Amino acid sequence: MAGSKTVVLAALVANGAIAVLKFLGFLITGSPAMLSETYHSVSDTGNQVFLLIGLRYGERAATRDHPFGYGKAQFFYSFLVSVMLFGIAGWESANHGYHALQHGEAAIASQASLLGYEFPGVWVNYVVLVGAVGFEGYAFTKAWGETKSQMARHDWGSLREMFQKTSDTTTLTALTEDTVALLGLLFALGGIVLTQATGNPVYDAASALLIGVLLMVFAVALAWENKRLLLGESVAxxxxxxxxxxxxxxxxxxxxxxxxxxxxxxxxxxxxxxxxxxxxxxxxxxxxxxxxxxxxxxxxxxxxxxxxxxxxxxx
Missing domain, CATH: 3.30.70.1350 (Cation efflux protein, cytoplasmic domain)
Structure with a gap:
């Protein structure tokens, strides 16, 4: 339980910091894409809040109405994260990318200014995304450490086995979110680099679409894993x-x-x-x-x- 809480707190700090970075990027460049990404990171921060609520609620002592305690609260809140937050964020990202592909929109301001200095707006995006990689890397390290600890404790030989057998959906959700976030940041960096190199905004838009699809795929997988436990699945x-x-x-x-x-x-x-x-x-x-x-x-x-x-x- 303590390990799960540490993982969630690390992700909460990381996502909060990333949301601030992206919002600063929006203030400097005025890029609608950066504002959209700010909403995305705020949504990710909300994920951790829900998971913390689940952890806290699950620690309540058993009562007459709940003689086996409130442990399933963690399954419920993890399911809520996967459906309401992952799914919504994924759909919005995919929809935004698809719309940008249709209309050939560029999401990067050509010039930005800070304290009277003019510089290419894309620099802000690079700084924000690299900073986001650093924070997400920190959160991922915490989640991966707890995951390895659980795999060793239960003698699970692979992540696939862990994903199928674990009942600690909080750590599973945090690990999945951090993994998807890092992959999404790499997609975003690749799209922006290609757009800057070619002058074609299709790469930036395509990366947004890919990120959305990635989020939705993992949202469905997480929802399925939480559903089996909510319905009372037996041990492997x-x-x-x-x-x-x-x-x-x-x-x-x-x-x-x-x-x-x-x-x-x-x-x-x-x-x-x-x-x-x-x-x-x-x-x-x-x-x-x-x-x-x-x-x-x-x-x-x-x-x-x-x-x-x-x-x-x-x-």
Whole structure:
């Protein structure tokens, strides 16, 4: 939880600083594109605010109305970020780029002035974008460090596996946002360089369109990952099999009738197991066996926080 909060705070600082840089660029050059990018960065800053709300809300203690706590709040706010902010920012960027391609609009002021000095407006864009790369690089480093830590802790061999199995959607969202932001900045730099070199604004407009498409693709992917957890997805098959083995290999169990798992928060896994115990066991023996199974399941998977073992009559 602490690692996730650090990642979000780093992204919040980075995106806030980038928004200020882009707004200063707009004030100096009067470029509508820079103002549009300011809105984009303000939107990204809003992402982190939503994620922080989710983290804070998810830390609330369990109540009678919410006996398993508020951990799913992080899934909800991460879903909200992916749909309302990523999706909207992506659509607006793509729409702006498409409109610019149709009308051949140039987004860069030819000249700008500061303190009485005249200079090419494109310089401002370069300074702002390079500065943005620096801030986003800082946020990405924080997110990537937490991601590697989680991959090592869970023995995940690839980012693909992490993306499919993680329940820490806050870190996943922050990492995705930082990655997309860096790629978008590289697209923007490439488009501006090509436009300046050729004098053709189509490259600048095309980069804006590509950035929008990139945002929307990742928005859909993030929404899908959060949806599976909001709907109560079980643990990955290989991890479930390890939990099944705990019950099946217990010397007190003759049959594992059914095992169910569901995430009710980031790294908070609920396990229920219906088992048949040996006929020669009394109540105390059954209670001891259940305690042993619960302890072993928690040791097998550190995300397991609640285990309910229900004895079943032999068929």
């Amino acid at each position: 098959p290989d991890e479930e099999q390890a939990l099944r083995a705990v019950a099946e290999e217990s010397p007190a169990v003759t049959e594992l009738v059914e095992l169910r798992t569901v995430y009710f928060g980031p790294n908070e896994l609920l396990v229920t197991a219906d088992v048949t115990f040996r006929d020669d066991m009394d109540t105390d023996d059954v209670e001891d066996a259940i305690a042993a199974i619960v302890a072993e399941m928690k040791a097998t998977n550190e995300a397991v926080t609640k285990v309910y073992v229900e004895p079943q009559a032999a068929a």
